[in-house]
Amino acid sequence: MGEQQDNRSRSEQPVSDQQGSEQQDSQKRAVTVIVGGVAGGMSAATRLRRLDEQREIVVFERGEHVSFANCGLPYHVSGTIASRDALLLQSPEGLAKRFRLDVRVRTEVVAIDRAARTVTARDLVTGELSSQPYDTLVLSPGASPRGSAALAGDFRVHTLRDVSDLDRIMASLAITVDDAPLREAVVLGGGYIGVELAENLLARGLSVTLVQRGAQLLPALDAEMAAPFAEHMVDAGIRLRLGAEVVGTTAVGASADPTDDVLLLSDGSTLPADLIFSAIGVQPSSAIAAEAGLAIGPNGGILVDAMHRSSDPAIFAVGDAAEKADAVSGEPRLLPLAGPANRHGRAVADTIAGAPDSGSPSPRALGTAIVGFRGLAAASVGWNERALRSRGRAVRVLHSHPLSHAGYYPGAEMLSLKLLVDPETDLILGAQAVGRDGVDKRIDVIATAMSAGLTASALADLELAYAPQFGSAKDPINLLGYLNSNRAAGHDRTLQWHELDEAVAAGAFLLDVRAPGQLAEGLIPGATHIPVEQLRDRHHELPNGPIVVHCRVGQGAHTAARLLGNLGHDVVNLDGGYLTWRDAQRAAALASPSPTPDAAVLTETEGAIR
Amino acid sequence: MGEQQDNRSRSEQPVSDQQGSEQQDSQKRAVTVIVGGVAGGMSAATRLRRLDEQREIVVFERGEHVSFANCGLPYHVSGTIASRDALLLQSPEGLAKRFRLDVRVRTEVVAIDRAARTVTARDLVTGELSSQPYDTLVLSPGASPRGSAALAGDFRVHTLRDVSDLDRIMASLAITVDDAPLREAVVLGGGYIGVELAENLLARGLSVTLVQRGAQLLPALDAEMAAPFAEHMVDAGIRLRLGAEVVGTTAVGASADPTDDVLLLSDGSTLPADLIFSAIGVQPSSAIAAEAGLAIGPNGGILVDAMHRSSDPAIFAVGDAAEKADAVSGEPRLLPLAGPANRHGRAVADTIAGAPDSGSPSPRALGTAIVGFRGLAAASVGWNERALRSRGRAVRVLHSHPLSHAGYYPGAEMLSLKLLVDPETDLILGAQAVGRDGVDKRIDVIATAMSAGLTASALADLELAYAPQFGSAKDPINLLGYLNSNRAAGHDRTLQWHELDEAVAAGAFLLDVRAPGQLAEGLIPGATHIPVEQLRDRHHELPNGPIVVHCRVGQGAHTAARLLGNLGHDVVNLDGGYLTWRDAQRAAALASPSPTPDAAVLTETEGAIR
Known part of the structure; x- marks a missing residue:
C-alpha cells in the first residue's frame, strides 16, 4: 500500500x-x-x-x-x-x-x-x-498470454497476439483430415478476445465451445448484464461452459486422428478439441x-x-x-x-x-471497452457492481431498458443499461450497456462525463443530438440522469433484483403493474397484477405492509410507486423491472450445469418465495 | 443589452x-x-x-x-x-x-x-x-411557422407542425388530376425540417425542388461542411435553388389544372409547383x-x-x-x-x-441538433465559424476527415468534422459533423465535453469504447484533441481554405505531399507535388519563402510541415487538406447559379492563383 x-x-x-x-x-x-x-x-x-x-x-x-x-x-x-x-x-x-x-x-x-x-x-x-x-x-x-497449466506443451493450443500467431492459426485451420477440415474448436476464456475468437471461428464454420472458469461471460460486466449477450451467443450456436476449466487432456497426440482428442473439464465432463484457443488473459x-x-x-x-x-x-x-x-x-x-x-x-x-505545453499528465484510467458478437454489442466503463461491493463501496445501482431511438421510427432496438453511482458524491463509478444499436455511443458519452467529473444527475441535462432515427427527445442518457436524480431525491425508492427474494420472504407484497399485453413475456412468481391505470381505483385492495412494485422496465412502476406512495403506501420499485429480473434468472441458468436451466430456475425462485 | x-x-x-x-x-x-x-x-x-x-x-x-x-x-x-x-x-x-x-x-x-x-x-x-x-x-x-409573404393565402402552401397539418398534407398528396397524383413539390427553407420534408417527398415519388434564401443549405453548419450534404441531396434527385426566394406566383388557381401553376423566384426564374411546403422557420x-x-x-x-x-x-x-x-x-x-x-x-x-434536491437551474443551451437524408447525417453543436467571426470572436478552426471506425475493418465511412475552439481558454465553442456513420456519437461526445467544460485538448485523452467495428484506437474525437493541442502548442501552424488564395497571391509556394495514388481525386491548381516520403531528400528543391503544404486530410501534411519546419523552412499546413478545400469549392459552386458549376469553379480558382 x-x-x-x-x-x-x-x-x-x-x-x-x-x-x-x-x-x-x-x-x-x-x-x-x-x-x-x-x-x-x-x-x-x-x-x-x-x-x-x-x-x-x-x-x-x-x-x-x-x-x-x-x-x-x-x-x-x-x-x-x-x-x-x-x-x-x-x-x-x-x-x-x-x-x-x-x-x-x-x-x-x-x-x-x-x-x-x-x-x-x-x-x-x-x-x-x-x-x-x-x-x-x-x-x-x-x-x-497466460497459459493453461493443464495444457502446457499441447500442440493444439493457439494464442492470438500478433500476426505470426495469426499465420499459425490460419495454417492449422487449413489442415484437413480425410479431406475434411478440423472441426471442433475450444476457446478458453470468456473475455473480449475469447468472444471475438468464438464469433470468427463460428463464422468460419467450426463447431465452437467456449470454456470460462468464472460463472459468467464477460467479467467486465455484471452477471445480469452479461446474460443476454451470452444467450445471444448460445442462440447463434456457441456452446458455453461457464464455471468450468480445463484440468487435463486425453489422448493428446496418441491417436493419428486428432479428432479423437478430448479435453477434461473440472466438472468431470469432456470436450472434443481439434483446435484450442487460449484467451484467459495476459x-x-x-x-x-x-x-x-x-x-x-x-x-x-x-x-x-x-x-x-x-x-x-x-x-x-x-x-x-x-x-x-x-x-x-x-x-x-x-x-x-x-x-x-x-x-x-x-x-x-x-x-x-520537452515540447512546450505538452507533456501533461495523463488522466487516470477508466478502462472503457466494447465487444461485438453478430450484431450485438456489450460495453463497459469504470467499475462494475461486483467489484464495488467486494471492496465495500457504497453504490447506487440503476438499470434501464430504453430504445436506441424513438420507438415510432422503424428499427429501434432495446438497450440494457446499468449505471453505478457514488451515493455520497453523485459521481459516476461505472456503466454497462448491451444492445444492437447505440451501445458505443451511450458508453462514450458516459465515459466523457466520467472523465469530466459530471455527476450522474447532470446526465439528465445533456443536450444530445436528436432526430427520431438517432435517439429520443429524452435520450437513454437523459433518462439515466432522471432515474438517478429521482433516486438521489428519494422520489424512487428501489429494490435490486438480488434483494427481491429476501423482501418477499419478509412479507412484502409483489405487485405487477404492467399493461395486460406485456404479461405474455413472463411472470415473476407470486406477483399480483393490477395495471397502473387501475391503481387509483383499486389501491384499497393492497395490503398495508410493504409493497414491491414492478413493471417491464421500471418506468411504469415508478409512476405506480409515486402514486401509491402519495396515497400513503410503503412501496419500493424493482429496479430495471421484469426485464432485469429475467436477465438475472438467465444468468443463474447459464451458470448452472443443469441441462434444463429454465425449469430449475423457476423452481428455485418459487422455493424462495413460498 | x-x-x-x-x-x-x-x-x-x-x-x-x-x-x-x-x-x-x-x-x-x-x-x-x-x-x-x-x-x-x-x-x-x-x-x-x-x-x-x-x-x-x-x-x-x-x-x-x-x-x-x-x-x-x-x-x-x-x-x-x-x-x-x-x-x-x-x-x-x-x-x-x-x-x-x-x-x-x-x-x-x-x-x-x-x-x-x-x-x-x-x-x-x-x-x-x-x-x-x-x-x-x-x-x-x-x-x-413563419409564412412567405409572397405566398400569403396561396392554397397550395402547407406547413408541418402538428398532426392536423400532416392530415392536410396527406389529403393533398392523395389528390389526382387526370388519374395522376400531383407531382411538383417545392420546399421552402433549407433547415432541418425542409431537408426532412424534401427527403420524404422524394421517397414518395414526387419531383422536389428545395428553395433556400441563403447561399448554403443547413445554416447551422458552415458552408464547406454543408456542401457535401447538399451534393448528396442533389445526387439523390433533389433540385436545389440556393440564394433564391419566392417573390410571387403566376396563375394560382387561374387554371383548372394546378400543374400549370408556377412560382416566381427572386432570380427571375420560375418553378412548377403543385404543392408548396413552407419550412422557413418559426x-x-x-x-x-x-x-x-x-x-x-x-x-x-x-x-x-x-x-x-x-x-x-x-x-x-x-x-x-x-x-x-x-x-x-x-x-x-x-x-x-x-x-x-x-x-x-x-x-x-x-x-x-418544491421537490427537495430538484428544481435546480437548467444549464445554458448548446443547441445540439442532427438531420439525416438517405443515410447521410449532418449534426452540429454550439456556434459555427460564420457566427463567431460575425461577432468578432477569436476562434481556432480545425477540420478533419477521419474514418468512422478502423479502416481495416469493412464498412468504415469517412466523417468530416469541424471543431471551433476559443484560443484563449481552449474551451470548445462549437462542432459540426457530416457522414454516414458515427456522426451522432461524435457530436454527442463533444456536446457532453462542452457541457462539462472540458477543453478541446482534453478530447485527446478521452477513453472511448474501441473495437474495430466501432471506432479506432485513436478515435476521431481523440484526433481532434491531438490536432488542437498541436495547434495550441504551435506545433501545427495552419491556414484555412479561405485564406489560401491570398497566401498564394502573396507568393507562398503550394506543396502537395499526398501519396501519388491520391492525386486522381483532384488537384489544387498551382500546387507542386512531392510525396512526404521524398521530402528529406528533395527539400532543397523548395524555395526559401513561405510554403503552404497540403495532403488529403491534413495528417500527412502535418508530418511534412513538422519535417520542413525542423529543417528550417517557413511552412504552414492547409487545415483539412484537399478534402476541405474541395468541399469549399463545392459550396461555392452550389451557391453559384452557373449551370456547369465545376468548370466555373476551377477557372475561378486558377484565375486567383495566376
Whole structure:
C-alpha cells in the first residue's frame, strides 16, 4: 500500500525539467530507444520524430511485424477482414522513409544496464547480441498470454497476439483430415478476445465451445448484464461452459486422428478439441524491467507515474506492460487496451522532446471497452457492481431498458443499461450497456462525463443530438440522469433484483403493474397484477405492509410507486423491472450445469418465495 | 443589452422559496394550469402528477392532439413511419387514467389575468369562452411557422407542425388530376425540417425542388461542411435553388389544372409547383404572454430565468415559446428543439412541486441538433465559424476527415468534422459533423465535453469504447484533441481554405505531399507535388519563402510541415487538406447559379492563383 501511495503522489508532481531525463551532449545527437514496435511504442516513435528531426530513434521489436492492427486479428480468421495485408499498417521500410526510424524487427531486448544507459538486444534469427546506448528508454513490450497449466506443451493450443500467431492459426485451420477440415474448436476464456475468437471461428464454420472458469461471460460486466449477450451467443450456436476449466487432456497426440482428442473439464465432463484457443488473459512483459531494478506494481506491471515515467527518470513505460492509476480507486491497475497505449506513447514523446505545453499528465484510467458478437454489442466503463461491493463501496445501482431511438421510427432496438453511482458524491463509478444499436455511443458519452467529473444527475441535462432515427427527445442518457436524480431525491425508492427474494420472504407484497399485453413475456412468481391505470381505483385492495412494485422496465412502476406512495403506501420499485429480473434468472441458468436451466430456475425462485 | 444582462444575472439566483410561486390555501387544492400539451407542457404535467397526487392539473391544447411525435411527422409523408397512430403517443383519455390530468384539446388560452390568476380559454369548436384560475401557470404554447409573404393565402402552401397539418398534407398528396397524383413539390427553407420534408417527398415519388434564401443549405453548419450534404441531396434527385426566394406566383388557381401553376423566384426564374411546403422557420407563440405584460426577449420569445420562471414568479415558460441563455454567449436565444422542451418541462414541475434536491437551474443551451437524408447525417453543436467571426470572436478552426471506425475493418465511412475552439481558454465553442456513420456519437461526445467544460485538448485523452467495428484506437474525437493541442502548442501552424488564395497571391509556394495514388481525386491548381516520403531528400528543391503544404486530410501534411519546419523552412499546413478545400469549392459552386458549376469553379480558382 505504501508503494501504491508513493506512486500516486509521484504521479501528481509535474515534471519541472522536461529535458531532465537526458544528459544531453551538445556534440552528439540524443538517442531514444523504444522497446516494442506496436501501439504504444510506435506512437512514441513517430510523434518523437515529428517533434525532433535530429534525434536518433531506435525501435526494437521482438516479433516480425510492427504497427499491425492487433484488434483486427480475430476478424481475419473468418475472412471478415479478407486481406492479411490490411492488418499490416506500417512496415519498417515505410517507417524509415516517412519518419527516419531505425526499426529492428525479430530483435529482443534482453537486458537493461541503467548505470551505463545501454540495452542488450538479441537478434532472434542469428542469436547475436548487441549493445545499444540510450539517453531515454521507452518500454512498450506488451504482454504475453497466460497459459493453461493443464495444457502446457499441447500442440493444439493457439494464442492470438500478433500476426505470426495469426499465420499459425490460419495454417492449422487449413489442415484437413480425410479431406475434411478440423472441426471442433475450444476457446478458453470468456473475455473480449475469447468472444471475438468464438464469433470468427463460428463464422468460419467450426463447431465452437467456449470454456470460462468464472460463472459468467464477460467479467467486465455484471452477471445480469452479461446474460443476454451470452444467450445471444448460445442462440447463434456457441456452446458455453461457464464455471468450468480445463484440468487435463486425453489422448493428446496418441491417436493419428486428432479428432479423437478430448479435453477434461473440472466438472468431470469432456470436450472434443481439434483446435484450442487460449484467451484467459495476459501477463505484463515486465521481466527485463524487474531485472533492471525498476519498481514493479502490485499487478506485476511496470510502475509509472502520470507522465509514464518509471522509477528511473530516464525510462518510461506504456501499454500492456505498465500499470496505470485507476480512475475510480486511484490505485495502480493493468489496462491492456490499444487506445490508452497509443495515447500514452504519444504523451511520452511529448515529455521526452520537452515540447512546450505538452507533456501533461495523463488522466487516470477508466478502462472503457466494447465487444461485438453478430450484431450485438456489450460495453463497459469504470467499475462494475461486483467489484464495488467486494471492496465495500457504497453504490447506487440503476438499470434501464430504453430504445436506441424513438420507438415510432422503424428499427429501434432495446438497450440494457446499468449505471453505478457514488451515493455520497453523485459521481459516476461505472456503466454497462448491451444492445444492437447505440451501445458505443451511450458508453462514450458516459465515459466523457466520467472523465469530466459530471455527476450522474447532470446526465439528465445533456443536450444530445436528436432526430427520431438517432435517439429520443429524452435520450437513454437523459433518462439515466432522471432515474438517478429521482433516486438521489428519494422520489424512487428501489429494490435490486438480488434483494427481491429476501423482501418477499419478509412479507412484502409483489405487485405487477404492467399493461395486460406485456404479461405474455413472463411472470415473476407470486406477483399480483393490477395495471397502473387501475391503481387509483383499486389501491384499497393492497395490503398495508410493504409493497414491491414492478413493471417491464421500471418506468411504469415508478409512476405506480409515486402514486401509491402519495396515497400513503410503503412501496419500493424493482429496479430495471421484469426485464432485469429475467436477465438475472438467465444468468443463474447459464451458470448452472443443469441441462434444463429454465425449469430449475423457476423452481428455485418459487422455493424462495413460498 | 441591459435586459439581457438582467436576465443573465437573474438566472444565476437560486429560488430560495420553492413554494413561493403558489399562495397555497390549506383548504383547497393547488391548481397548475399548463398551456400546450405536447413536449414541454406534457412533460411538466406528468412529472407534476408523479410528484403531487392531490394537485389539480389542467392542460389546454389548441390542437386536436396532445403528446404527438412532432419530430416523426415528416416520416409519415413517405410511409417510413407507416402508421399515423404510431405518432400519437398519448391520448387525453389515457392521460386522465394514468396521470389524472384534465386535458382540454381544441381549446385555446386567449388571455392571462395575472392579478386575478386566471386564464381565459376559448373552445375552438363551440367558440365558448371560460375562465380557469391557477396558482401556477406553465406556458408551453410552442411556435408558429413563419409564412412567405409572397405566398400569403396561396392554397397550395402547407406547413408541418402538428398532426392536423400532416392530415392536410396527406389529403393533398392523395389528390389526382387526370388519374395522376400531383407531382411538383417545392420546399421552402433549407433547415432541418425542409431537408426532412424534401427527403420524404422524394421517397414518395414526387419531383422536389428545395428553395433556400441563403447561399448554403443547413445554416447551422458552415458552408464547406454543408456542401457535401447538399451534393448528396442533389445526387439523390433533389433540385436545389440556393440564394433564391419566392417573390410571387403566376396563375394560382387561374387554371383548372394546378400543374400549370408556377412560382416566381427572386432570380427571375420560375418553378412548377403543385404543392408548396413552407419550412422557413418559426416564431414563438408569445402573444398572450406579451399582452399580459410578461417580459419578452430580444428574439420575441418569453424571457425566463434558468429556472424557466418568467418575469411573473407564478408563471413559467418552456419550449419553443421561451428564450434560453445560450451556452457560448450567455445571451437569450430561441431553441425550437424537442429535447430541451421536454427536460425544461420536467424541471418546472420540480420547481412547482418544491421537490427537495430538484428544481435546480437548467444549464445554458448548446443547441445540439442532427438531420439525416438517405443515410447521410449532418449534426452540429454550439456556434459555427460564420457566427463567431460575425461577432468578432477569436476562434481556432480545425477540420478533419477521419474514418468512422478502423479502416481495416469493412464498412468504415469517412466523417468530416469541424471543431471551433476559443484560443484563449481552449474551451470548445462549437462542432459540426457530416457522414454516414458515427456522426451522432461524435457530436454527442463533444456536446457532453462542452457541457462539462472540458477543453478541446482534453478530447485527446478521452477513453472511448474501441473495437474495430466501432471506432479506432485513436478515435476521431481523440484526433481532434491531438490536432488542437498541436495547434495550441504551435506545433501545427495552419491556414484555412479561405485564406489560401491570398497566401498564394502573396507568393507562398503550394506543396502537395499526398501519396501519388491520391492525386486522381483532384488537384489544387498551382500546387507542386512531392510525396512526404521524398521530402528529406528533395527539400532543397523548395524555395526559401513561405510554403503552404497540403495532403488529403491534413495528417500527412502535418508530418511534412513538422519535417520542413525542423529543417528550417517557413511552412504552414492547409487545415483539412484537399478534402476541405474541395468541399469549399463545392459550396461555392452550389451557391453559384452557373449551370456547369465545376468548370466555373476551377477557372475561378486558377484565375486567383495566376
